[in-house]
Amino acid sequence: MNCREAHPLLPLFFDGELDARQLRGVALHSTRCPSCEQELQQLERIQDLVVNAVTVRADEVDLSGLWSGIEPRINVVPPSWMVRARSWWETHQYDWTWPASALAALGAAALLAFALSPAAKDARPPQIAGVDNSANLDVVESHVDSMALLSEPETNTMVLWISDEEGAGTEEPGGLP
Amino acid sequence: MNRRTAIAMGMLSLWAACVVALEAKAEESGGVEVRIGAVVASNAGQVFDQRLASLRRQFDSLFQYTSYRLIKEERRMVSWGRQAGFDLPGGRYLLVIPRECKDNRVSMKLILVEGSRPLFDTVLGLRNQGTFLVGGPRHQEGRLIIAIAADTNAVPR
Numbered sequence: 001m002n003c004r005e006a007h008p009l010l011p012l013f014f015d016g017e018l019d020a021r022q023l024r025g026v027a028l029h030s031t032r033c034p035s036c037e038q039e040l041q042q043l044e045r046i047q048d049l050v051v052n053a054v055t056v057r058a059d060e061v062d063l064s065g066l067w068s069g070i071e072p073r074i075n076v077v078p079p080s081w082m083v084r085a086r087s088w089w090e091t092h093q094y095d096w097t098w099p100a101s102a103l104a105a106l107g108a109a110a111l112l113a114f115a116l117s118p119a120a121k122d123a124r125p126p127q128i129a130g131v132d133n134s135a136n137l138d139v140v141e142s143h144v145d146s147m148a149l150l151s152e153p154e155t156n157t158m159v160l161w162i163s164d165e166e167g168a169g170t171e172e173p174g175g176l177p
Numbered sequence: 178m179n180r181r182t183a184i185a186m187g188m189l190s191l192w193a194a195c196v197v198a199l200e201a202k203a204e205e206s207g208g209v210e211v212r213i214g215a216v217v218a219s220n221a222g223q224v225f226d227q228r229l230a231s232l233r234r235q236f237d238s239l240f241q242y243t244s245y246r247l248i249k250e251e252r253r254m255v256s257w258g259r260q261a262g263f264d265l266p267g268g269r270y271l272l273v274i275p276r277e278c279k280d281n282r283v284s285m286k287l288i289l290v291e292g293s294r295p296l297f298d299t300v301l302g303l304r305n306q307g308t309f310l311v312g313g314p315r316h317q318e319g320r321l322i323i324a325i326a327a328d329t330n331a332v333p334r
Contacts, residue, residue, distance in 0.1 A: 142297040154235075
């Protein structure tokens with residue numbers, strides 16, 4: 001990189017706005033070129049002067065009344081519900097922890113007590129029944145005179161009917177259909 | 178106590194409750210509840226025992242009696258492979274030996290004895306929580322119907 005190429009890039013170099021390749025080219029050139037090096041030093045001095053001048057002027061500005069002027073205007077704007085909800089949460093987030101934990105523990109204990117209590121067991125209906133009563137029998141060893149196996153189709157309830165009396169065929173009214 | 182400690186204690190309580198419940202469940206899974214009901218079916222009167230309400234449809238379909246009375250009911254937790262004897266009316270005795278529960282069917286050996294004479298001996302495969310009926314023996318003015326139910330989900334008493 002020569003002076004003609006480097007010179008227009010010096011302000012950008014000083015402000016750190018060059019890409020890596022140009023940055024490297026300008027830096028190498030300025031180390032070998034007194035003119036460009038001098039130019040960079042001048043830029044540094046100008047920057048120092050500007051910073052000092054601005055700092056001095058800024059220090060002279062009176063900002064003491066700034067917040068008092070802004071605050072009343074902020075307060076008249078009502079906070080959104082999200083802001084209020086967040087504020088409530090931040091205030092009360094510790095308040096419910098113990099009651100909630102205690103409630104959870106009590107609930108669990110109550111459920112457990114109910115599950116294991118005799119009352120829960122006795123709460124079941126005393127009837128002996130089920131919706132699907134399907135069953136099967138292996139070989140039946142029987143010592144009775146007659147035996148019949150019937151099934152009720154709706155619930156598949158099976159009945160093993162045994163009779164060991166003479167005249168079993170003359171079933172009294174009400175026996176097997 | 179800070180918030181984390183409180184939450185941790187709450188979670189610990191829940192965990193403890195779950196552990197106890199699971200242990201109780203594990204204990205009960207060691208067997209089956211066998212329920213026996215002895216019913217006298219007859220044509221004397223028009224009485225239908227309300228405790229048999231859930232069996233009414235089956236009774237009406239299977240039999241033609243006009244009266245059904247539950248004269249005995251017994252339920253017992255029986256471990257697999259162990260035997261349980263149930264005394265039945267008329268000097269009868271039912272021996273039940275649960276074998277296993279597979280595919281939601283409870284297999285159990287049944288032996289019904291009258292006095293010293295066995296009436297039948299079989300192995301029943303019954304749908305879990307289902308009911309099987311044995312009927313026929315004379316009793317009082319009618320016939321005895323024995324309802325046999327098995328429930329592996331029952332809570333031990």
